[in-house]
Amino acid sequence: MQACCIHAHSKTFVHQVATKVYLAPDTPISQCLPYSIKHQHLFSGNVPQPADWLRAWRACRTASSFKGAVKFYSTEDFAAGRNTKLDSVSLKNMILVMHWAVKSVRKQRLEQATSISLSVDDRKEYRLVRYRCDVPPRTAKQSAAPGSQGPQGSQGSQGSEDGPLVADGLLGVYKTGASVPENTLEEHDADKSQVMADSIGIVIDRACQDPEGKTDEESCSRLKLHVRHFAADQCTSARKCGRLLVTGGQYPNLVWVSHDPAHQVRIAYQDPLHAMPEFQDQWERLFAPGKGKHALIPDIQNSEVWKARLMAAQQEVLMLHGSQAGVEKVIRALSFSQPRFDSSATPMLKYFCMIRAMAVLCAMQAADERNTVEIRSRAERALQNMNAAALMRCGLTCDYTSECLRFLRRNFDIEDPDVSCTPRVLEEFTKRQRFLFVDGYSLSDSSQVPSSVDGSEAPGSQAPRRCATQLVYEEIQTPEPIFYGNIVHYLCTKAGISDVRQIMGTMAHVVEAMLERLRVDLTEDEIAVALQVFNLRLWQVLQSTEIQNGEASVPPALAMIPAEVWLLLIDLFRCVGIRRDIQAMLDPRLGVPEKADPRLVQYIKF
Numbered sequence: 001m002q003a004c005c006i007h008a009h010s011k012t013f014v015h016q017v018a019t020k021v022y023l024a025p026d027t028p029i030s031q032c033l034p035y036s037i038k039h040q041h042l043f044s045g046n047v048p049q050p051a052d053w054l055r056a057w058r059a060c061r062t063a064s065s066f067k068g069a070v071k072f073y074s075t076e077d078f079a080a081g082r083n084t085k086l087d088s089v090s091l092k093n094m095i096l097v098m099h100w101a102v103k104s105v106r107k108q109r110l111e112q113a114t115s116i117s118l119s120v121d122d123r124k125e126y127r128l129v130r131y132r133c134d135v136p137p138r139t140a141k142q143s144a145a146p147g148s149q150g151p152q153g154s155q156g157s158q159g160s161e162d163g164p165l166v167a168d169g170l171l172g173v174y175k176t177g178a179s180v181p182e183n184t185l186e187e188h189d190a191d192k193s194q195v196m197a198d199s200i201g202i203v204i205d206r207a208c209q210d211p212e213g214k215t216d217e218e219s220c221s222r223l224k225l226h227v228r229h230f231a232a233d234q235c236t237s238a239r240k241c242g243r244l245l246v247t248g249g250q251y252p253n254l255v256w257v258s259h260d261p262a263h264q265v266r267i268a269y270q271d272p273l274h275a276m277p278e279f280q281d282q283w284e285r286l287f288a289p290g291k292g293k294h295a296l297i298p299d300i301q302n303s304e305v306w307k308a309r310l311m312a313a314q315q316e317v318l319m320l321h322g323s324q325a326g327v328e329k330v331i332r333a334l335s336f337s338q339p340r341f342d343s344s345a346t347p348m349l350k351y352f353c354m355i356r357a358m359a360v361l362c363a364m365q366a367a368d369e370r371n372t373v374e375i376r377s378r379a380e381r382a383l384q385n386m387n388a389a390a391l392m393r394c395g396l397t398c399d400y401t402s403e404c405l406r407f408l409r410r411n412f413d414i415e416d417p418d419v420s421c422t423p424r425v426l427e428e429f430t431k432r433q434r435f436l437f438v439d440g441y442s443l444s445d446s447s448q449v450p451s452s453v454d455g456s457e458a459p460g461s462q463a464p465r466r467c468a469t470q471l472v473y474e475e476i477q478t479p480e481p482i483f484y485g486n487i488v489h490y491l492c493t494k495a496g497i498s499d500v501r502q503i504m505g506t507m508a509h510v511v512e513a514m515l516e517r518l519r520v521d522l523t524e525d526e527i528a529v530a531l532q533v534f535n536l537r538l539w540q541v542l543q544s545t546e547i548q549n550g551e552a553s554v555p556p557a558l559a560m561i562p563a564e565v566w567l568l569l570i571d572l573f574r575c576v577g578i579r580r581d582i583q584a585m586l587d588p589r590l591g592v593p594e595k596a597d598p599r600l601v602q603y604i605k606f
Contacts, residue, residue, distance in 0.1 A: 052094065113167075116133045116226045118130070118200065120231075126173055172204075225253060228256065234264055245257070258527070268521060269514045272511075273401075309364060309365075310361050325352060327353050348397065348401065360482065363489070398468035404514070433515060437511045443469060
């Protein structure tokens with residue numbers, strides 16, 4: 001927005017009132033608005049003030065009851081010397097007013113949209129249905145105009161100078177166990193996928209209801225008519241639900257059913273690792289024991305005695321060696337959560353940093369006669385598993401999970417992932433994984449990793465990262481004897497050549513299986529691959545690349561673009577002000593047919 005527009009908007013009455021309320025929420029609303037005799041009756045009685053609306057908003061955004069929130073706000077008003085009149089009933093009514101205001105804006109936004117995407121996510125007994133839709137330019141301009149009341153985009157909306165162009169939010173919440181039409185055995189025994197499809201329709205109907213409970217059938221039909229994309233996780237019932245939505249007839253323009261890429265990446269890098277017996281045994285030994293069994297990390301995390309002894313062991317290690325794999329402080333928490341495999345990357349790295357202290361702790365527990373025989377034997381087994389082969393396998397696992405988690409968090413587990421960049425980021429990730437785990441660069445010095453693979457050539461990139469396996473090697477360079485009872489244990493990571501080859505070969509199989517799974521899940525969706533045409537970075541590279549000796553190439557997805565799409569894209573270039581020669585895009589050496597469509601001839605040059 002230009003400075004002149006901001007200055008003009010600051011002169012409006014709405015801007016001045018909003019500024020007063022924002023800077024002083026406790027100011028009565030009657031002092032912010034102009035005096036008018038006919039409107040004075042609106043301020044008589046217990047009228048909620050801006051501060052009360054802020055409190056009501058905070059109450060519904062936090063996990064507190066209405067009565068608890070009222071008690072907290074009453075104490076706050078008493079300390080400030082104010083006479084509060086807020087009770088639980090008033091708080092509930094204000095939240096209902098905000099609920100219907102948000103619902104009305106959302107309904108208006110969906111009615112004006114021409115393309116709507118729906119996503120479903122089950123969280124315990126609740127099903128969350130989210131939406132993402134376009135905002136027409138005309139509506140966007142109205143919403144950006146001073147003093148307008150048009151729909152606004154959410155925090156994650158993409159916008160321009162004319163206003164938000166994309167809006168997203170929560171469409172509704174469906175309670176899977178209690179929201180059945182009739183609580184009968186037949187209803188609970190119905191097809192799970194069909195029930196999921198029906199629940200999406202119920203949520204849409206609720207979104208089109210008024211405060212009296214009447215459903216706007218016209219708005220509901222218009223909303224379903226503009227649904228063009230459905231996304232869910234990769235479970236069988238969700239995939240079948242997508243097919244039922246396409247064939248059911250209620251969503252005639254639903255053309256794309258996809259899966260959550262973040263969920264696909266999690267499954268792709270978790271399953272191959274657990275399929276190998278050595279890594280599965282390591283996982284159960286450190287993190288996820290079976291029923292009635294124990295694992296080292298949860299045992300330490302759930303015992304105050306073990307945690308206190310571990311911190312004491314770390315202090316002793318810091319006094320002798322100065323640091324723990326570069327960490328010069330005592331690590332107090334392992335940060336492990338059982339339900340998710342993602343949460344094992346950080347605890348595994350901390351396990352390596354504290355490997356000396358972990359060994360001392362296990363030796364103390366194994367030699368302490370005050371412990372039971374079962375606890376002493378568990379501690380001894382954990383200490384005996386700190387051998388060369390096991391520590392190397394743990395280091396590779398830590399590097400593997402850290403790399404996959406970084407790839408997931410940067411590209412897919414974000415608010416607005418770019419689908420058009422998926423092939424490019426997957427290619428870069430594949431190249432790095434093969435260099436680290438197939439070619440064995442994870443065991444070498446970080447300076448030997450090619451800069452093109454490490455990413456250090458990118459603008460603003462940091463120094464090459466060291467792998468966890470290298471950290472362990474640097475932490476334990478020589479065998480260290482640990483005495484407990486009449487037994488001596490050497491903490492060493494110098495494995496034999498045959499052990500190293502066997503472990504690296506197993507990890508190479510895991511990585512290749514993971515990459516093949518990602519290739520199938522992320523690049524064999526025809527629509528997702530076709531969206532690569534909107535990769536602006538790729539267009540920039542193609543326009544700036546000089547074709548020499550006929551060696552330039554372009555992805556097959558661009559070579560298969562029909563003439564109609566080329567015309568639209570060229571018009572798009574012209575609209576955004578690009579005045580570049582696109583003859584290179586139509587060159588036969590790039591994979592485009594030599595006999596181009598005649599309609600393209602007049603658009604070859606701007």
